[in-house]
Amino acid sequence: MPKMFKKILIANRGEIAVRIIRACREMGVVPVAVYSDVDRKALHVRLAEEAYSIGESVPSRSYLHVERIIDAAKKSKSEALHPGYGFLAENPELVSRCEKEGIVFIGPPSEPMKIMGNKTASRKKMANAGVPVIPGTFEPVKGEKDLKKKAEKVGFPILLKAAAGGGGKGLRLVRNRKDLLSSLRLAQSEAKASFDDPSIYIEKYIDEPHHIEIQILADDFGNIVFLGERECSIQRRYQKVLEETPSPFIDDEIRKQMGQIAVKAAAAVNYRNAGTVEFVVDQKKQFYFLEMNTRLQVEHPITEMVTGIDLVKCQIEIAAGFPLNFRQEDIRPEGHSLECRIYAEDPENDFMPSPGKIVHLHTPAGGLGVRDDNGVYEGYEVPLEYDPLLSKLITWGRTRKEAIHRMLRALSEYKIYGIKTTIPFFKRILLHPKFFAGDYNTHFIANLEKETDGRDAEEKVIALIAAGVKVYSERKSGLTPQSKKRESNWKFQGKLQNFSNRL
Amino acid sequence: MPKMFKKILIANRGEIAVRIIRACREMGVVPVAVYSDVDRKALHVRLAEEAYSIGESVPSRSYLHVERIIDAAKKSKSEALHPGYGFLAENPELVSRCEKEGIVFIGPPSEPMKIMGNKTASRKKMANAGVPVIPGTFEPVKGEKDLKKKAEKVGFPILLKAAAGGGGKGLRLVRNRKDLLSSLRLAQSEAKASFDDPSIYIEKYIDEPHHIEIQILADDFGNIVFLGERECSIQRRYQKVLEETPSPFIDDEIRKQMGQIAVKAAAAVNYRNAGTVEFVVDQKKQFYFLEMNTRLQVEHPITEMVTGIDLVKCQIEIAAGFPLNFRQEDIRPEGHSLECRIYAEDPENDFMPSPGKIVHLHTPAGGLGVRDDNGVYEGYEVPLEYDPLLSKLITWGRTRKEAIHRMLRALSEYKIYGIKTTIPFFKRILLHPKFFAGDYNTHFIANLEKETDGRDAEEKVIALIAAGVKVYSERKSGLTPQSKKRESNWKFQGKLQNFSNRL
Amino acid sequence: MDFSFWLSNKEYKLSLQESVDNEIVISLDKRQYRVSVEFISGDEILLNIDGKIHNVIVNSNSLCYSIYVNGQFFKIEKRSVSQILGKKGAKLQKREIKTSMPGRIVKVFVKEGDKVKEGQAVLVLEAMKMQNEIKSPQTGIITKINPAAGDSVETDALLFSVE
């Protein structure tokens, strides 16, 4: 009979560490946080039950440092470790070190993680298991001659991709043969610089594709289930910006096929715990395996909203050796859910990072179907060192229309002042007729950025009136000591504005 | 073809006004707030699109003043008016004034409101319609002789109740005939003082009862549906404290019977819009009509959480003349939901009111299944003049156990400092073995209050350490001007503490 | 550094010293605690006590510390009650009971000259839609009752005196 853990170390920070801490508390498990120097006052530390320092602010000396994480787990006597996403979440070395120390890693075993971490190896494995993969090569190309021959066989346009890659690095679109060699050289040098491995392979380029992923859960008893899809085509520079489920693009028949294929993919590598199989879907709704993320996804909450299933709790239960307590036929997604990723970036200035102090924070939670998974608080200083994700704002509605209108309402209440955020940008996406109609693909944001954003004349008038009121009240009362003191917060803000103004 | 309203006036304040404002914004309707003098900076004003002053802080000169509400509706050109709950929500005069001015009242017509507002008239009407009512009289008793005769017929123990009554006023339990006359006199004088009407009627006393209510919706086209029940037996001085759905006490068969009877009750009075039929359920699961609340209930969110149906939006759609867009068979409640009513009251000091400034506010929204419908913000001063409800914290879980554990987690994150709140009291309820087992009735809180509450020794040590750290840091640094300035917030708090200490 | 605090009339002795790694070692009731401290804002403090996290609010005035820990409120006094009052036995004196919130008097249970026990209800004050029993802080005789049932009272109004 399996036993639940007493203590879990959370080897992460920010909103995802907070998310996992909450799941632990709801299960009666003690959540143990770790933190770098700059994160001493971070929200995940404040909400944890125990917390241990693991080193300097630069990630390689704290959150990416396997031995310091292992030390903290041993010191706190944690029986298990949850890696979150990013940092060491897909690092087989951490998994082996956990195995060696007798700490349960809350995620897959190292073997499926290794296979899925290598683009060409996973393509080969999936193709052999009967999972459709994008036409192309299963090995890195062996030189210019090999490239030419294979490119002709796949047929232009093609993508050159880094075998060790991800995040759009070492990626080149080649529309015709005359650009082939120059593109190879650029892709190779980028791949070498980013991953210390210049290997490049070929994939057929699929025009105007959708990125759709399937959430799966696999326990130790051979049960593998899928929990519907997530439509992730709203991307900017290969980074997801907004996700929704169900996808407005696919139908129940394709949904079921994709789910069954995802289960097959997981089974082929003896997968355990939560995982996500990503597919590229072309305009004819043909779908192809792209990669498998062997961890919790940033966008997991939208699946939770429509299924009612807490994925983090499932991860912990599976890792503790419990069987899944529901079957495929018990999973009946209801309604529609959206997620907006709110970043500390300036959408009016080319999405320049905007770290700094959050002077005011008003979050919109309240009412039916609104969820705000954030990792910050009023007075918190968003550090420069890490990912700029501040919050994931999630809504649910009985219909897609209701979920969108609820998101617009929630965004209108969400106020983060002192730093710039992507909140205003989401209004542009959600109010766009193409988005509202559900008629979009991965090119949506690039097209949107070409459209001009008319600044609202009403807001300008209000700003001028506010300035007038401010002068008026200052002249009537004289400057109070308090208003002088508060200026210091804004000096920082001012500095950042100067930064962006100068650039 | 009906048309949606352009503007709705919300004749209320606090969390319910905020709730309705959010529904309006999600429907593209302009929400118009009204406010009394003390509410100039209240959250419902800050979140509205338009706001109008309606008078002095005392309710009779603002929120209870029919003509000022009507004036604000006319001035703002609102087409409809939502009364919320409390204040004028069940006042037929407001309904008639709206009818006269051509403003749509978002609630029932005045006729069913009048019938249900009178205890004896509604008992008679319901009994005639075949709705089971508690045995007793259908008319006020006509004197001491009449009382004696009828009391014997009903059989002791009996309740004497004010015909115009509510909230436990003019209510007396009579266990045997020797106390009958003295109890009548007390009940009559209380009824006279509270409602200016000394009429008293008799009901059979039901021992250890449950209070369970059924939510219904009725449109203009003869469709009436029920949306499951709410278990409201956790009460303190006849005030609900915590509600849950489904009730752990009743089964599917009784649930369905109660739902059908509630629909019959609504049909009997030609009811329209949202309403709630309250039942008393005895230990043998016999249920009796108690009263009908002809408005939105405080605890409506738990029904929304399990059905996914936004009741406020339904109210607005029905009032605008749209038919319900779902049928009885489409309503399939999923999972379990709880609501804790967080009041500005001191649970360690006999629930004494605790108005004042909220110096710090950390709300727990985030993660799956947590909803915080609050009406306050950090820096807000909770006024003395109104109901002390600060927030309704609502959780949902796939099981009752999950919903309870989620509530405990959310409560542990919910921090309101500067005033006293009922947050610590809920932990005592939720962790009580009887509550956890679902084995409770309306006597639960009274029994709980007899049990001693062991103060946690660990917290005492932490408080002492914190005081030590404070002295240490003050001596090291000297008092900063800022820490001196902040003291003023706490002076107010100090005053209130003195108040409760003295009493 | 050594101090004494009083909590619920009991004295507690603390001794603090800074350790090399920026932690503070606190001795209390023969136990030692290793504490690290982060100041979040004016009165919000994040304590790490032997690895355990506690978010605490501390505010001080000249007499005491007002402290919230996990939603519980503690009033920790810098001096003992007997130090403040001079000596014991000073308790049974004339006490004037005022209200610091406006409200309406619903009921008065006693009349001037009545004997009351400590904790006995003297009158009912309604505020924030709630009825609150106002009790006598000591055993004695009611020497004055100011308002009558139905009266409205303002902040700081005298309710009654007991001697």
Next chain:
Amino acid sequence: MDFSFWLSNKEYKLSLQESVDNEIVISLDKRQYRVSVEFISGDEILLNIDGKIHNVIVNSNSLCYSIYVNGQFFKIEKRSVSQILGKKGAKLQKREIKTSMPGRIVKVFVKEGDKVKEGQAVLVLEAMKMQNEIKSPQTGIITKINPAAGDSVETDALLFSVE
């Protein structure tokens, strides 16, 4: 009371006067607005403009007002740019471009002595896991480039000069 403000180099004239009912009447661009004001906290202001509610954040320094309205940021200047700079044409001067955030230089597109146009990318700085193109603020010649690709830069480090 009359003032002028500058927003995006355009001048706006405002005139304010208090009305009997505690409202302020503001004239701007030939329109009149009736405004009532509540101060929520230091820099948070609740405005009611002709019945419409707006939550606004206003902070001022000696040169300008920083204002957030509905999530949009406005910088309203007390004096015009030409007043600040003295006179026009002073624009084409030496400009030193510094960074106010630490990061890593990923790529440098130009070398010293190159001609650049206003808005042309000069180098790529990586911070917060994002790559950001740093552009030239004016047309001119690059007189100095400080860091090379791969270098880490600290806050306030000089990136390049353009003349």
